[in-house]
Amino acid sequence: MISPRTPPGVLELLPPDQAAMRRMLDTVRRSYERFGFVEIETPVFERTDVLLTKTGGDTERQVYFVQSTGAIENGSPPEMALRFDLTVPLARYVAEHQNDLTFPFKRYQIQRSYRGERPQRGRFREFYQCDIDVIGRETLSFRHDGELPAVIAAVFADLGVGDFTIRINSRTLMRGLLESLGIDVEERQADILRTVDKLDRLERDGVAAALRGDGVPAAVAEAILDLAVVRRVGATAAIAHLDAIPPANDLVRQGVEELTVVFSTLEALGVDPSVYALDLGVARGLDYYTGTVYETVLDDHPEIGSVCSGGRYENLAGMYTSTKLPGVGLSIGLTRLFWQLREAGLVAAGPTSVEAYVTVMDDDGVRAAMRLTTLLREAGVNTDVAPEPAKLGKQMKHADRLGARVALIVGEDERANGTVTVRDLAANEQFEVAERDVAEAVLTRIRSGAS
Amino acid sequence: MISPRTPPGVLELLPPDQAAMRRMLDTVRRSYERFGFVEIETPVFERTDVLLTKTGGDTERQVYFVQSTGAIENGSPPEMALRFDLTVPLARYVAEHQNDLTFPFKRYQIQRSYRGERPQRGRFREFYQCDIDVIGRETLSFRHDGELPAVIAAVFADLGVGDFTIRINSRTLMRGLLESLGIDVEERQADILRTVDKLDRLERDGVAAALRGDGVPAAVAEAILDLAVVRRVGATAAIAHLDAIPPANDLVRQGVEELTVVFSTLEALGVDPSVYALDLGVARGLDYYTGTVYETVLDDHPEIGSVCSGGRYENLAGMYTSTKLPGVGLSIGLTRLFWQLREAGLVAAGPTSVEAYVTVMDDDGVRAAMRLTTLLREAGVNTDVAPEPAKLGKQMKHADRLGARVALIVGEDERANGTVTVRDLAANEQFEVAERDVAEAVLTRIRSGAS
Numbered sequence A, B: 001m002i003s004p005r006t007p008p009g010v011l012e013l014l015p016p017d018q019a020a021m022r023r024m025l026d027t028v029r030r031s032y033e034r035f036g037f038v039e040i041e042t043p044v045f046e047r048t049d050v051l052l053t054k055t056g057g058d059t060e061r062q063v064y065f066v067q068s069t070g071a072i073e074n075g076s077p078p079e080m081a082l083r084f085d086l087t088v089p090l091a092r093y094v095a096e097h098q099n100d101l102t103f104p105f106k107r108y109q110i111q112r113s114y115r116g117e118r119p120q121r122g123r124f125r126e127f128y129q130c131d132i133d134v135i136g137r138e139t140l141s142f143r144h145d146g147e148l149p150a151v152i153a154a155v156f157a158d159l160g161v162g163d164f165t166i167r168i169n170s171r172t173l174m175r176g177l178l179e180s181l182g183i184d185v186e187e188r189q190a191d192i193l194r195t196v197d198k199l200d201r202l203e204r205d206g207v208a209a210a211l212r213g214d215g216v217p218a219a220v221a222e223a224i225l226d227l228a229v230v231r232r233v234g235a236t237a238a239i240a241h242l243d244a245i246p247p248a249n250d251l252v253r254q255g256v257e258e259l260t261v262v263f264s265t266l267e268a269l270g271v272d273p274s275v276y277a278l279d280l281g282v283a284r285g286l287d288y289y290t291g292t293v294y295e296t297v298l299d300d301h302p303e304i305g306s307v308c309s310g311g312r313y314e315n316l317a318g319m320y321t322s323t324k325l326p327g328v329g330l331s332i333g334l335t336r337l338f339w340q341l342r343e344a345g346l347v348a349a350g351p352t353s354v355e356a357y358v359t360v361m362d363d364d365g366v367r368a369a370m371r372l373t374t375l376l377r378e379a380g381v382n383t384d385v386a387p388e389p390a391k392l393g394k395q396m397k398h399a400d401r402l403g404a405r406v407a408l409i410v411g412e413d414e415r416a417n418g419t420v421t422v423r424d425l426a427a428n429e430q431f432e433v434a435e436r437d438v439a440e441a442v443l444t445r446i447r448s449g450a451s
Helices: A015-034 A057-062 A069-074 A087-100 A143-159 A171-180 A186-200 A204-213 A218-228 A234-244 A250-268 A334-343 A363-378 A392-402 A412-417 A435-447 B015-034 B057-062 B069-074 B087-100 B143-159 B171-180 B186-200 B204-213 B218-228 B235-244 B250-268 B334-343 B363-378 B392-402 B412-417 B435-447
Strands: A045-047 A064-068 A080-082 A105-114 A126-135 A164-170 A231-233 A276-279 A292-298 A309-313 A327-333 A356-358 A383-385 A406-409 A419-424 A429-434 B045-047 B064-068 B080-082 B105-114 B126-135 B164-170 B231-233 B276-279 B292-298 B309-313 B327-333 B356-358 B383-385 B406-409 B419-424 B429-434
Touching: A015 A105, A015 A126, A015 A143, A015 A334, A045 A087, A057 B069, A064 A069, A069 B057, A087 A105, A087 A126, A087 A327, A126 A143, A126 A334, A143 A164, A143 A250, A143 A292, A143 A327, A164 A171, A164 A250, A171 A186, A171 A218, A171 A250, A186 A204, A186 A218, A204 A218, A231 A234, A234 A250, A234 A276, A250 A276, A250 A292, A250 B363, A327 A334, A356 A363, A356 A392, A363 A383, A363 A412, A363 A435, A363 B250, A392 A406, A406 A435, A412 A419, A419 A435, A429 A435, B015 B105, B015 B126, B015 B143, B015 B334, B045 B087, B064 B069, B087 B105, B087 B126, B087 B327, B126 B143, B126 B334, B143 B164, B143 B250, B143 B292, B143 B327, B164 B171, B164 B250, B171 B186, B171 B218, B171 B250, B186 B204, B186 B218, B204 B218, B231 B235, B235 B250, B235 B276, B250 B276, B250 B292, B327 B334, B356 B363, B356 B392, B363 B383, B363 B412, B363 B435, B392 B406, B406 B435, B412 B419, B419 B435, B429 B435
Parallel strands: A164 A276, A356 A383, A356 A406, B164 B276, B356 B383, B356 B406
Antiparallel strands: A045 A080, A064 A080, A064 B064, A105 A126, A126 A327, A164 A292, A231 A276, A292 A309, A309 A327, A406 A419, A419 A429, B045 B080, B064 B080, B105 B126, B126 B327, B164 B292, B231 B276, B292 B309, B309 B327, B406 B419, B419 B429
16 A cells, blocks of 8 residues: 655645635735736746756756656656746747737736745745736836736735735846945945845844945945835835935936836825835845836734745846847745745634535435525525435534534424524524525625624 | 747647636636535645556556656656646545545545647647545445536536536446346456447447457347447436336346436436436446446537546545545546637637726826726726827727727816716727716626627
8 A cells, every 4th residue: 555645845735724725816816807917827847948048056956857758768858847937937928929919918827836945844846826927018117017016915905914015126226326336346236235135134233244244345335234224115205215316327317217107106006005115125136137126024924024026127038039028027925925824823724615514304304405405506605415314413513624604404394394494603503594585594694704 | 049839738828718718717616616515736746656556557658757857867766747637636635634534525626637648639738627526434425426417517507518418327237237138247348338438439330240249149239239329318217217127136226226316316406407318328437437427528519529527436545545435526627628619619719807998198197097997996897007108099909909898098088077988899889977987887888798
């Protein structure tokens, strides 16, 4: 006999947890569609040469290759590999189908990605990503950079996970500001931003020392740190700060202009100003993205880190096409987020999708139970029914374990009276209604939420 | 530059097709939940030893193995492989988590599976399966075998793909009937049923000749063929036929009893009797399943073959656990079905999820457009908005390409009047409404369907 084991590093859920995960996935999808994004799905695997355009590096070491038996026997190199994110498949999709798409192309994609991470708590080899990106052809308005955080604000408000802040910065602005401090070599700028990014873990003094260790003059290090702590919540404060930045060079002017469009758009869209901020301390992704960058933190759970990150890239698919395709995107790592929220007690398992359970008291009651079941299902109630008569207590326990809100009884008396007994398992009370009223009574209980 | 190519043998969809596919997936999910099934998801890969409990055979030749770079460098055999169906992962899941599940366990699972098929039209290497199964511990009522086709009847009615028939048979009954004709060796029975299964392609005479060629006496061959053409539509006719079968042996008695429960349950659940039939010609899967078997055909498109098949297995997970886990299940191969329906013109691409498109006439109109966009989104309308002013014709064309039902205009006049112009792109008409009435007007148009 073979021991049944889930592969290591994956998050496999029991039904009540899966139901909670499904609600989160549905919430994200609903907001993405509400904001006018359309769905695409790409295959789980891509051709190896398409997926791994940059050879070497961490990414390739973590890639899972896919081979058929035949290919392994031939000793041929793997022709396919599992996607490690949704951005490379998006680039391939847009480049391949560009003549059939309409630009700006606002797409969402909710699928799993795969990375051969070393197994550890909270790190997953298979994980859901919920991505939105807007891809332009040749140009892309920065208003899209303002619309993206509006989507994320709607998602996190709907998820109901407490207060959150979407932190917004610009690589262009940061490069301009560093240049104005005399640091004008791009790699040097990137090194410094990586050091600044440690502000979360090291204290200000620690980062200052690290910068000085890197050869940054003390006064410049202090100036950099003064920048990195700038946080202005809401459009009004953010734009006022941007307006006051001296236009020291072209990069600063461009960064200020772009960010001003971003915050004006957020304001025009009426997004709650308390949920987003200009934050010059956002340094992650600055060597990957080329313009706006985003991070999202849960205000009461900073230890979780960023739960939604992204940014702008000036050319999405330069490796596949000569068409310039600028883009801006955001990604929620939902498997990790779900796991973290569950650990933090912010997401509860269940209830499952089962709402009502119809019990069966005796052989004569089977037909009445089946008829009632169909009546409820046709009224839109997710209903399960006992397949055989059994003790009522046992059936109630089963209904409860399923996560049903109500259990229904059609015993001999009820059948004689044309009634049904409805037991509200959450409120722990029961009542009898005429069969013709039962669907409405059940729907009322379900809609009332747990009591 | 690398040519961007979708891997061979996968069905990658453009957004309007993806929207149609999503509607089908949602329809299936809704019915599955309505009937009290709860969702599980399993990882795309399983440990090789867990997945491939039966070595050799077609299945293994079609399996995709998964390896990290490290494993390939070490030359170690692949530790993981992509699932080739949802049944083996279900068996592993139930065996592994049996102490945390409640039985009968009614689960649904909508995920993709992978097989290294030789690429050809309508055959896919990656395909959605939409499975429902009911798993019992030690025993499982045959009422579940009656409930499953009721679910599928609801799904196919909702999919709106025309008339269909769920054909129901029983391996137990067929074995009993063959035994009563003097064919009592199980392998011989299986061979004969495989030959009978060719009735679709060969004429009756051809099958009779094939049976005689296999050494079946001519009279017995005729008797078998008389059985195989039995089709009784609806519960009343099916049960009448079953009642009239002489109880020649234990297998016949058992098969008749089980099928009688199946058809009585379908009747008690009020399923339209025209959509299901007792069909003794269903022979496929009879060497895999151990009791009830199902096939579903679209009445006007028999060339498509079975669009939903399944059956009962007396022990789901004997390779993983000593607990006896009988089950019954049905599976819709949705990728193949979608492709076939599209080929047959029974499913149309689009509309996408975008319902409304807000145009922008000039720089002064950006804020009004953004405000209107938010108003519509908050009313539940999936709304996209132009990022920059552009010619109205160009914006209308974009709205139309997106698949939006309405486009909205807030030009200088509208802003002065506090109105919005709504253009119904399907009805090709437009009207002006007060801004406070615009959401209701748009929702009315969207709900009215294409006109």
